[in-house]
Amino acid sequence: MKRNFKLNYQMMTTNKIFQILFFGFLTVLVVSCKPGKDNPGTEYAPNMYHAVSYEPLTQITEKDAGAWVSSDEDEYGEYYNSNPNNPFGMTMREPAKNTVPRNENGMLPYRLPKDSVELAARTLKNPLPDTKEILEEGKVLYTKYCTHCHGENGGGSMDETAKVGKVYQGVPSYSAGATSQLSEGHIFHVITHGIRRMGAHGSQVQQEDRWKIVRYVQTLQKQD
Amino acid sequence: MSLKTYITRLSFIAFLLVSFLSLPNSAFAQADELPTSEEAIANGEKLFKNNCAVCHQVQNKMVGPALKNVYERRELPWLLNFIKNSQKVIQGGDEYAVNLYNEYGKAVMPNFDYFADEEIKSILGYIKYQTENPPQEATADAGGAATEAGDGGGGIPSEYLTLIIVGFVIVLILILVVLVLIVTVLTKFINQKEDIDERDREFVNQKLNLNKLVRSNGFLFFVILIFTAVVAKTVIDGLYTVGVQQGYQPTQPIAFSHEIHAGQYEIDCQYCHTGVMNSKSANIPSANICMNCHTAIKTESKEIAKIYKAIDYDAETGEYGDNVKPIEWVRVHNLPDLAYFNHSQHVNVGEIECQTCHGPIEEMAVVKQWSTLTMGWCINCHRETKVNAKGNAYYDQLVEAHDGGDLKVVDIGGLECAKCHY
Numbered sequence: 001m002k003r004n005f006k007l008n009y010q011m012m013t014t015n016k017i018f019q020i021l022f023f024g025f026l027t028v029l030v031v032s033c034k035p036g037k038d039n040p041g042t043e044y045a046p047n048m049y050h051a052v053s054y055e056p057l058t059q060i061t062e063k064d065a066g067a068w069v070s071s072d073e074d075e076y077g078e079y080y081n082s083n084p085n086n087p088f089g090m091t092m093r094e095p096a097k098n099t100v101p102r103n104e105n106g107m108l109p110y111r112l113p114k115d116s117v118e119l120a121a122r123t124l125k126n127p128l129p130d131t132k133e134i135l136e137e138g139k140v141l142y143t144k145y146c147t148h149c150h151g152e153n154g155g156g157s158m159d160e161t162a163k164v165g166k167v168y169q170g171v172p173s174y175s176a177g178a179t180s181q182l183s184e185g186h187i188f189h190v191i192t193h194g195i196r197r198m199g200a201h202g203s204q205v206q207q208e209d210r211w212k213i214v215r216y217v218q219t220l221q222k223q224d
Numbered sequence: 225m226s227l228k229t230y231i232t233r234l235s236f237i238a239f240l241l242v243s244f245l246s247l248p249n250s251a252f253a254q255a256d257e258l259p260t261s262e263e264a265i266a267n268g269e270k271l272f273k274n275n276c277a278v279c280h281q282v283q284n285k286m287v288g289p290a291l292k293n294v295y296e297r298r299e300l301p302w303l304l305n306f307i308k309n310s311q312k313v314i315q316g317g318d319e320y321a322v323n324l325y326n327e328y329g330k331a332v333m334p335n336f337d338y339f340a341d342e343e344i345k346s347i348l349g350y351i352k353y354q355t356e357n358p359p360q361e362a363t364a365d366a367g368g369a370a371t372e373a374g375d376g377g378g379g380i381p382s383e384y385l386t387l388i389i390v391g392f393v394i395v396l397i398l399i400l401v402v403l404v405l406i407v408t409v410l411t412k413f414i415n416q417k418e419d420i421d422e423r424d425r426e427f428v429n430q431k432l433n434l435n436k437l438v439r440s441n442g443f444l445f446f447v448i449l450i451f452t453a454v455v456a457k458t459v460i461d462g463l464y465t466v467g468v469q470q471g472y473q474p475t476q477p478i479a480f481s482h483e484i485h486a487g488q489y490e491i492d493c494q495y496c497h498t499g500v501m502n503s504k505s506a507n508i509p510s511a512n513i514c515m516n517c518h519t520a521i522k523t524e525s526k527e528i529a530k531i532y533k534a535i536d537y538d539a540e541t542g543e544y545g546d547n548v549k550p551i552e553w554v555r556v557h558n559l560p561d562l563a564y565f566n567h568s569q570h571v572n573v574g575e576i577e578c579q580t581c582h583g584p585i586e587e588m589a590v591v592k593q594w595s596t597l598t599m600g601w602c603i604n605c606h607r608e609t610k611v612n613a614k615g616n617a618y619y620d621q622l623v624e625a626h627d628g629g630d631l632k633v634v635d636i637g638g639l640e641c642a643k644c645h646y
Contacts (some may be wrong), residue, residue, distance in 0.1 A: 022455075034465045035472040037594070040558070044467030047289055047558035077615050085231045089549050144492040157278050168521060169279065170287035170331070174276035176340060196332045197287070199516030202497045 006017045047071075050079035054091040061089055064084040084174045114200075117186060124185025138216030141209050145201065146217075150174070154220035170197050176222045179220050182221070258295060259349040265381060268350030271343060275336065282354040285333055292355045307344055308337045308616050317386065353462050467560075473592035474554040487586035491577050501572045504565070508553050511535045556593055557582075564601070564644050571606045580605075606638035 002125055003102045035041030035049045047069050050060060058064075060081055068208035095101065107127070112120050122172030128134050143152070151159020156176035157166055165171040191210045192202040205213065248366050259265070279287035294303065306313045306321060310333040327462045336344075390462070414420065414428050437443060485491050494500055499507035514531050522528050523539050532538075536545035570576045578583060583594025593602055611631040613619035623631055637643055 025505075034462070035469045035471050039468045040472045042466045042600075043560075045560065045562075048562050049467075049558055051561045057508060057557065058553075090550060098459055144494045148489060148491045148495070164491060164517065167489075167635070168517060172334075173274070178275075178334070178336070191369045194516075197520055199515070199519065200512070203510065203512055204495070206502075 047078050051081060052078070054081060056081060059089070059091055062119035073195070089126050103208075105208060110188075110192055110202070110207055112189065117193075117195065119177050119191050120189035121183045121186035124183075124188055126211050126214055127187075128185050128208070128215065130215065134215050135211055135219065138214070142216045146213065149198075153223065154217065168197070174217060175223050180221045184214050184218060187217050220221055250550065257300065257345070258351075258352050259346055265353050267343075267351050268346035268348070271339075271347050272431050279331075279333070283358060288328060288333065290349050295352055300345075300348075303348065304341060306333075306340065309335045309573055311335075317478075324364075348394040351563050404565055468596050468598055469558065470593050470596045472556060473590055474556060476554055477552055478589070480526050481589045482591055483587055483589045493585070498565045500578075502568050504567060506567050506571075511551065556591055557597065559597060562645060563602075564646065573612075574609075576609075602644070603639060606633040609633050611636060 010109055048194035049059065050066055057182035061081045062077070063075075063080050063081050064077040070076075070078040072078075081091065083091050086093055092118055112124075136166065147161060148164040149168060149171050151165060151171075153159055153161070156162065156171035156173045157169050158173060159165060162171065174180060187212055190198065191205065191213060192200065194200040202210075237605045259268075271532050276291075280289070280291050284290050284330065292313055298306075302313075302318075302320075310321070310325075346562050374488060415425075452527070469618070485496075493506075496509035497506040498503055498509070498513075506540070511531055511534060515535070515537070517526050519542070520529060529539075531551070534549055534551045536547040537543070570581075581595050585594075609632065611619065611633055613623050613631050617630065619636075622636065626635065
């Protein structure tokens with residue numbers, strides 16, 4: 001009876017050990033597939049996730065990354081996609097100097113330098129017509145690019161809706177004092193290059209969109 | 225040099241000296257020149273609020289210095305000149321003005337040359353009134369009221385919930401103890417009785433035989449069934465996560481928080497991700513977009529210092545150097561090359577909210593991949609989403625062909641293989 005029990009006990013322990021090992025193996029297998037904090041997880045067909053072509057927003061700088069799936073004969077791993085001819089091996093480049101991007105409406109880039117705000121204020125005219133559609137588009141763009149500092153009604157730091165403007169401070173109201181008299185050229189120039197504490201938004205907002213915003217800001221200037 | 229010119233020069237120097245020494249006196253004296261009438265002060269208040277209050281407070285420093293006592297600190301002509309054209313005074317080399325300019329981070333004060341002297345004086349009159357009669361602190365009360373109002377909403381707090389559950393568990397344990405006690409008492413009572421059947425006595429006194437139960441065939445079958453089911457489920461689930469990066473939350477080189485920017489300050493996604501309306505990718509914002517605010521906000525933060533370092537910006541002097549290097553953000557969402565996805569198509573034309581695919585980004589301190597980005601997930605959305613055909617003449621005939629009913633993405637080829645795979 002006693003011997004029998006002992007045998008049984010031994011059998012149980014080996015069984016248990018196998019079970020634990022099996023479960024452990026499974027857990028490791030599953031955990032290694034699953035993405036986690038810094039781990040993107042196992043990839044199916046990994047050379048599809050790491051583009052061979054130059055992609056704008058990914059860059060793998062290790063030369064032997066993905067060597068284990070490499071199918072071509074160059075010295076680099078499959079995942080390596082940096083451009084050694086560019087600064088920092090980046091795949092993005094700035095446009096070539098002295099070139100101009102084409103656009104639908106044939107607008108040429110705005111070229112007045114930052115310090116020519118007075119010239120801009122005197123001479124620039126809005127190329128877009130004063131229509132309801134333009135005004136509506138301008139309002140949408142204004143809400144996206146300007147509201148957090150200037151407020152929904154252009155009240156600046158005093159505007160309740162200007163969440164950033166309140167913290168940033170020093171954002172003037174469009175409709176108060178001299179600001180309400182500023183010309184469309186001035187507004188356009190300031191959006192493009194910034195003024196005083198305001199940063200330059202020319203790289204974020206396209207030229208046509210800036211003129212649309214100007215149309216809308218002018219309606220905010222006129223309010224009481 | 226003749227005696228006459230010598231005397232003239234000497235007297236001129238003496239005059240300068242005297243006028244210089246008497247400066248503080250005249251500065252104090254000019255406080256009386258400022259208007260004190262109620263009308264002038266009210267007018268000054270209006271002008272101050274419309275033109276000055278954006279950057280200046282009377283009691284506290286803001287963008288510009290606190291204006292308390294300003295009429296005692298500087299003389300009236302200096303103030304008039306500075307308010308009308310501050311840059312002219314600074315460029316003229318006035319020491320006080322230059323120091324002020326440097327102290328306040330070279331922030332340029334706009335010109336107020338359209339103000340009449342009387343208007344500026346009425347503003348100064350308002351400042352004088354405010355200096356002498358500082359307003360009572362009303363902000364503290366307002367703050368308290370706001371927090372109280374904030375606590376009012378919501379259901380049962382979570383700590384109460386835990387307490388309730390603990391209470392339930394205690395009650396259940398008590399019931400169990402009482403039941404066990406009753407069983408013991410009953411067993412004892414029956415055992416004390418002499419006149420019961422032997423079989424009944426055995427039934428009453430039987431013990432639960434665990435060993436026997438564990439070895440029974442039924443139990444073994446049950447255990448093996450559960451075990452196999454669990455293993456099968458884990459393996460299948462595990463296989464489904466291959467190639468699905470949902471939940472990937474990489475540590476970024478700069479601890480940028482969408483929770484603060486998009487959540488707390490409600491900055492529109494598109495303010496930074498400018499490509500989303502007209503390009504395949506939404507774009508990672510360039511550092512100049514960060515610098516639109518961070519030339520002035522949180523300039524002392526360690527994380528912001530990393531931006532400054534990347535673009536070689538000196539926060540002290542406000543100047544940019546040439547030693548720039550890219551910030552190496554880690555890409556979170558990555559579709560394999562076999563699938564084509566275009567942001568502008570979805571956001572601009574389809575008018576899909578960012579959150580539909582990216583989840584509540586405005587609550588994420590560290591961004592993680594919210595959706596699975598699997599083909600099934602794409603297809604599902606294409607089956608369910610209505611085409612935004614309103615006011616778009618392009619779709620008129622199609623809508624007609626569908627008898628004016630719902631036009632889903634699937635109806636305009638949303639399930640065609642070659643739409644995304646080519």
